[in-house]
Amino acid sequence: MGSLRFSFSFWNNNPKPPTPHSSRPFSPFAVALGITAGAATAFTLLISSKHDPLKPVPLWGSITMADNALPVTQSKNGSSFPSSILTDSLNLLGIGFRRKSIFGLKSIDVYAFGVYADNNDVKNYLAEKYGALSGSQLKGNKEFIQDVLENDISITVRLQILYGKLSIRSVRNAFEESVGTRLQKYGGSDNKELLQRFTSLFKDDIKIPSGSVIHLSRGKGHVLSISIDGQEVGSIESQLLCKSLLDLYIGDEPFDKKAKEEIELNLASHLQN
Incomplete structure (x- = not known):
């Protein structure tokens, strides 16, 4: 069968958890996926780092900063995310999902994502302003999220591909639409060259x-670096691009609202520890 190619105008956010997949590295595209079913998006802690990520764990739990010594799994489908990546200080804040609806007839689970942040950066940039506030006070706080988006905090979005027939062209087109919309939102319409530089990194x-891992990482100096299955594919220095990309996952209209709420709570936990 050929690669799936679809227009992102068809994506929706109807909740449904994705199917099991391997825990290899993955990437972030604007491939729209639905939010997982309500409270069923709770996360389970793996009892051993040797646990088979393809086998769902029957126990339920929520991500907390105290648990970050263990891998974390979304129990519904066994999607496994390590508690930290790249460096020990990049800790998992929340897990979400994106899915594609084709003409309203069939839904396809495209990818799961995990958002990671450097806990030291979170404290250095945000503790003075928000450290005294509780998680409930920071939940839905738009100024707080804007500060996360704008400050030089190291953040990585890890994408794990679930759909085996996804083409890189679909990824490129999805980003062109979703990131392009955010670039206009934050920087106006004159950003076509920046968008083209970004999408051109996803070469044919x-x-x-299925199981591929894409890392979208904002590093120091607002440098966006992209790797696919551990191979670097390029980087671009742009505060606007970094902010626009992260907005897809933690902004006003995130891909997965439940994931954003989890991320907010765990950011607050970072500040209070």
């Missing part, structure tokens, strides 16, 4: 079978 010869 890149393969992204």
Whole structure:
């Protein structure tokens, strides 16, 4: 069968958890996926780092900063995310999902994502202003999220591909639409060159079978770096681009609202510890 190519105008946010997949590295595209079913999006802690990520764990739990010594799994489908990546200080804040509806007839689970942040950066940039506030006070606080988006905090979005017939062209087109919309939101309409520089990193010869991992990382100096299955594909220094990309996951209209709430609570936990 050929690669799936679809217009992102068809994406919706109807909740449904994705199917099991391997815990290899993945990437972030604007491939729209639905939010997982309500409270059923609770997360389970793996009892051992040797646990098979393809086998769902029957126990339920929520992500907390105290648990970050263990891997974390979304119990509904067994999607496994490590508690930290790249460096020990990049800790998991929340897990979400994106899914695609084709003409309202069939839904396809495209990818799961995890958002990670450097706990030291979170404290250094945000503790003075928000450290005295509780998680409930920071939940839904738009100024707080804008400060997360704008400050030089190291954040990585890890995408794990669930749909095996996804083409890199679909990823590129999805980002062109979703990131392009955010670039206009924050920087006006004259950002076509910046958007083209970003989407051109997803070259046609890149393969992204099910289980592929894409890392979208904002590093120091607002440098956006992209890797696919551990291979660096390029980087761009742009505060506007970094902010626009992260807005997809933690902004006013995130791909997964439940994931954003979890991220807010765990950011607050970072500030209070």
